[in-house]
Amino acid sequence: xxSRFENKETGLSIFTKISKxxxxxxxxxxxxxxKQINIFPADDILIIKNSEGALEINKKTWGIKxxxxxxxxxxxxxxxxxxxxxxxxxxxxxxxxxxxTAFYEWVQTDKIKIPNRISLxxxxxxxxxxxxxxxxxxxxxxxxxxxxxTKIASIHNRMPVILLPEDGIKFLNAGKEEALKQCEPLxxxxxxxxxxxxxxxxxxxKKELGRE
Numbered sequence: 001x002x003s004r005f006e007n008k009e010t011g012l013s014i015f016t017k018i019s020k021x022x023x024x025x026x027x028x029x030x031x032x033x034x035k036q037i038n039i040f041p042a043d044d045i046l047i048i049k050n051s052e053g054a055l056e057i058n059k060k061t062w063g064i065k066x067x068x069x070x071x072x073x074x075x076x077x078x079x080x081x082x083x084x085x086x087x088x089x090x091x092x093x094x095x096x097x098x099x100x101t102a103f104y105e106w107v108q109t110d111k112i113k114i115p116n117r118i119s120l121x122x123x124x125x126x127x128x129x130x131x132x133x134x135x136x137x138x139x140x141x142x143x144x145x146x147x148x149x150t151k152i153a154s155i156h157n158r159m160p161v162i163l164l165p166e167d168g169i170k171f172l173n174a175g176k177e178e179a180l181k182q183c184e185p186l187x188x189x190x191x192x193x194x195x196x197x198x199x200x201x202x203x204x205x206k207k208e209l210g211r212e
Contacts, residue, residue, distance in 0.1 A: 002160040005103040025054035038200040041074035048097040060141040076142040097127040121191030127168040129161035149185040
């Protein structure tokens with residue numbers, strides 16, 4: 001599961017990085033004043049998608065909501081994408097990358113849950129696999145989740161599909177079956193750092209940890 005994440009990169013910094021590696025035109029339409037830490041479902045987020053032969057960086061709302069009273073689908077299980085025709089079609093036609101520098105998972109202590117920041121040791125920027133659709137006049141996106149790798153399994157039973165920078169463009173350009181094969185738990189050989197997320201702790205959490 002991924003219910004909060006961090007992206008301290010901007011549209012410009014992402015544009016600079018992927019322009020060197022993509023081998024195609026990259027268009028940056030990202031706003032500058034977008035939230036960077038403790039990003040919630042229903043917040044605006046950055047995504048990267050194919051657009052008329054180029055890669056486009058733009059914003060979308062995090063979470064798919066079909067009707068006013070329907071649930072917000074901010075995570076999409078890869079198992080559902082594989083088994084349900086509707087979601088399978090969206091995956092075929094509307095894949096995207098969601099840039100991130102970390103994601104959060106909460107770990108239960110004796111009294112409260114503490115947010116942990118999870119990042120990749122050797123990659124400041126990585127991508128979460130995603131899908132997007134347009135509902136009325138709103139473009140919205142959802143993070144694809146999968147089973148956890150060994151390290152994440154100790155704190156949660158799901159994790160986002162994480163793609164390294166070199167694999168992200170392949171995910172967008174691949175055929176459906178090849179892209180589905182990429183939606184696996186992160187390889188255990190890739191180093192992960194899991195640490196208390198000091199910058200989003202509440203006062204109650206700081207007190208529990210003795211960090212007031």
